[in-house]
Amino acid sequence: MxxxxxxxxxxxxxxxxxxxxxxxxxxxxxxxxxxxxxxxxxxxxxxxxxxxxxxxxxxxxxxxxxxxxxxxxxxxxxxxxxxxxxxxxxxxxxxxxxxxxxxxxxxxxxxxxxxxxxxxxxxxxxxxxxxxxxxxxxxxxxxxxxxxxxxxxxxxxxxxxxxxxxxxxxxxxxxxxxxxxxxxxxxxxxxxxxxxxxxxxxxxxxxxxxxxxxxxxxxxxxxxxxxxxxxxxxxxxxxxxxxxxxxxxxxxxxxxxxxxxxxxxxxxxLTNVEPQLNLYDDRWPIRTHQPNLPPAKTVFAAWEAGDDDTVRRGEALDSIVCQGAILSGGVARKCVIGPRARINSYALVEESILFAGVNIGRRCRIRKAIIDKGVHVPEGTEIGYDHDADRARGFTVSPGGVVVIAKADGVLPIN
Structure with missing residues (x-):
């Protein structure tokens, strides 16, 4: 060659x-x-x-x-x-x-x-x-x-x-x-x-x-x-x-x-139990830039009975969680969570993709969304539940119902 x-x-x-x-x-x-x-x-x-x-x-x-x-x-x-x-x-x-x-x-x-x-x-x-x-x-x-x-x-x-x-x-x-x-x-x-x-x-x-x-x-x-x-x-x-x-x-x-x-x-x-694309194949590795970041972390564990959406616990289910990410009392279900992303207390993120440095505020509810690099989603925000409201805020909604938030789409980027 x-x-x-x-x-x-x-x-x-x-x-x-x-x-x-x-x-x-x-x-x-x-x-x-x-x-x-x-x-x-x-x-x-x-x-x-x-x-x-x-x-x-x-x-x-x-x-x-x-x-x-x-x-x-x-x-x-x-x-x-x-x-x-x-x-x-x-x-x-x-x-x-x-x-x-x-x-x-x-x-x-x-x-x-x-x-x-x-x-x-x-x-x-x-x-x-x-x-x-x-x-x-x-x-x-x-x-x-x-x-x-x-x-x-x-x-x-x-x-x-x-x-x-x-x-x-x-x-x-x-x-x-x-x-x-x-x-x-x-x-x-x-x-x-x-x-x-x-x-x-x-x-x-x-x-x-x-x-x-x-x-x-x-x-x-x-x-x-x-x-x-x-x-x-x-x-x-x-x-x-x-x-x-x-x-x-x-x-x-x-x-x-x-x-x-x-x-x-x-x-x-990629979040499926056996995805078609195998990223864990040592024989055919996929290489990339790997920044020097600490391991991913989940904090706050609440074992008391209650509504899963309101109990404070850091948890990722059926998700990819990258280095430097912190689930600080928030829950992710079937998500791709990028490096240095953070999900704060009582927040629920489902079937979504968070790029590097995304910060999800407390008590947010995010569903079927793609959130671009460095975006801060303010406390209590709902995304993906009312597409008319999403469009009114300037967000993009795909034909398949995916809400896309760009770097400067109505929510403040992290410096």
């Missing part, structure tokens, strides 16, 4: 995740308490032996840049040719922002060429999954392919949001449509489609030639799915690689947490 260069596309706006992406890029959004979304792609790279990584950023990249600097630099040795470098838009070729996924790579083509890779693996920095990219590259070489696309089986309804492939008996791609309204299904499987995961392995010289060719076409959207792939499947060797999940669960795990509801569901799944 020494001759392989990984390019992580991390410049999307993440508009469907607002207000969580109001001040940060989508790959920098916290996930599972201590992680950021991009940690899963970067951990896959590291676990796969890929140690030359470029992260292409664009919108609101400061938080992402800081996270990678704090949490990822120590895993790589520059003297041995290893690195994870954050590459902001430099406008060396064009004065515009990135116009599409292919344009993002094209505008950084000099940086890629300087590394002289034999293969370039292009990845998205905003999906949750475990995958051994070394197996993908090996498959690419065995097939003598010009391009290999990681493929995932999805339902016909879901396929309208993906690039959909048709393949022959040897897994060679013979058809490709980007986000079709009526996607073609897998032969013999009328309810399933073969979808592109947005993970590509290119022979480097071929990639550079195609990027330069596409850049000269004024009618092109300069996107891999819309333009590059459809234009080459008839003339070049393009293959599909079936997704092989390193999660070792009963079902393949892959989540596009691109909406508030999908993000919320993926987080809350």
């Amino acid at each position: 020494k001759d392989v260069l990984a390019v992580v596309l991390a410049g999307g706006k993440g508009a469907r995740l607002e207000p969580l992406t109001r001040d940060r890029a989508k790959p920098a959004v916290p996930f599972g308490g201590i992680y950021r979304i991009i940690d899963f792609t970067l951990s896959n790279c590291l676990n796969s032996g890929m140690r030359r990584i470029l992260v292409l950023t664009q919108y609101k990249a400061m938080s992402l840049d800081r996270h990678i600097n704090l949490g990822w630099r120590d895993f790589f040795c520059r003297e041995l040719g290893e690195f994870v470098d954050v590459v902001p838009p430099q406008q060396r070729i064009d004065e515009q922002w990135y116009q599409g996924t292919a344009d993002a790579v094209y505008q950084n083509i000099y940086t890629l060429e300087k590394e002289r890779p034999s293969h370039v693996v292009i990845l998205a920095g905003d999906h949750i999954y475990k995958m051994d990219y070394a197996k993908l590259v090996q498959y690419h070489e065995q097939q003598k392919a010009d391009l290999t696309i990681a493929a995932l089986t999805v339902s016909k309804e879901e396929a309208t949001a993906f690039g959909v492939m048709q393949v022959d008996s040897e897994q060679r791609v013979i058809g490709f449509e980007e986000k079709p309204k009526d996607p073609k299904t897998v032969p013999g499987e009328p309810d399933d489609c073969l979808a592109s995961m947005g993970i590509y392995v290119f022979n480097a010289p071929f990639l550079f030639d195609e990027l330069c060719r596409d850049a000269t076409l004024p009618e092109s959207a300069h996107d891999f799915g819309k333009n590059i792939i459809p234009s080459i499947i008839d003339s070049r060797r393009v293959f599909a690689f079936p997704f092989r999940d390193e999660n070792k669960g009963t079902q393949a795990y892959w989540r596009d947490v691109g909406t508030i509801d999908s993000y919320y569901d993926a987080n809350l799944e």
Whole structure:
């Protein structure tokens, strides 16, 4: 894997995740308490032996840049040719922002060429999954392919949001449509489609030639799915690689947490007794920035009989509780509680996600909410019980009924 260069596309706006992406890029959004979304792609790279990584950023990249600097630099040795470098838009070729996924790579083509890779693996920095990219590259070489696309089986309804492939008996791609309204299904499987995961392995010289060719076409959207792939499947060797999940669960795990509801569901799944995503797998660890914080703590234990919602006790049930969190006489049920979060006396928090430093005041009642970093919820506040009242306070309510409180949404942030 020494001759392989990984390019992580991390410049999307993440508009469907607002207000969580109001001040940060989508790959920098916290996930599972201590992680950021991009940690899963970067951990896959590291676990796969890929140690030359470029992260292409664009919108609101400061938080992402800081996270990678704090949490990822120590895993790589520059003297041995290893690195994870954050590459902001430099406008060396064009004065515009990135116009599409292919344009993002094209505008950084000099940086890629300087590394002289034999293969370039292009990845998205905003999906949750475990995958051994070394197996993908090996498959690419065995097939003598010009391009290999990681493929995932999805339902016909879901396929309208993906690039959909048709393949022959040897897994060679013979058809490709980007986000079709009526996607073609897998032969013999009328309810399933073969979808592109947005993970590509290119022979480097071929990639550079195609990027330069596409850049000269004024009618092109300069996107891999819309333009590059459809234009080459008839003339070049393009293959599909079936997704092989390193999660070792009963079902393949892959989540596009691109909406508030999908993000919320993926987080809350982690509190199940046996979640599909195993974060406790020593064989395939997910790495991140781990600040120097004390252990989580619960204080005040009340054993007297009474209403569970009014008894003063610090308790977390079916929840993830991160380092530095304190349940000071408050109760959490099926929650993801971030670092340094605090739930004060007589408060009840249910089916919610608390980001780092959130402070829940006494006697608050919080249900089915996502509360962003550093927010202080005043004593006695109710959230998630009356959506009209939540909206009136300026909070976001998702189609699935999840209330989202951004950093400055009517409640005071902690300095």
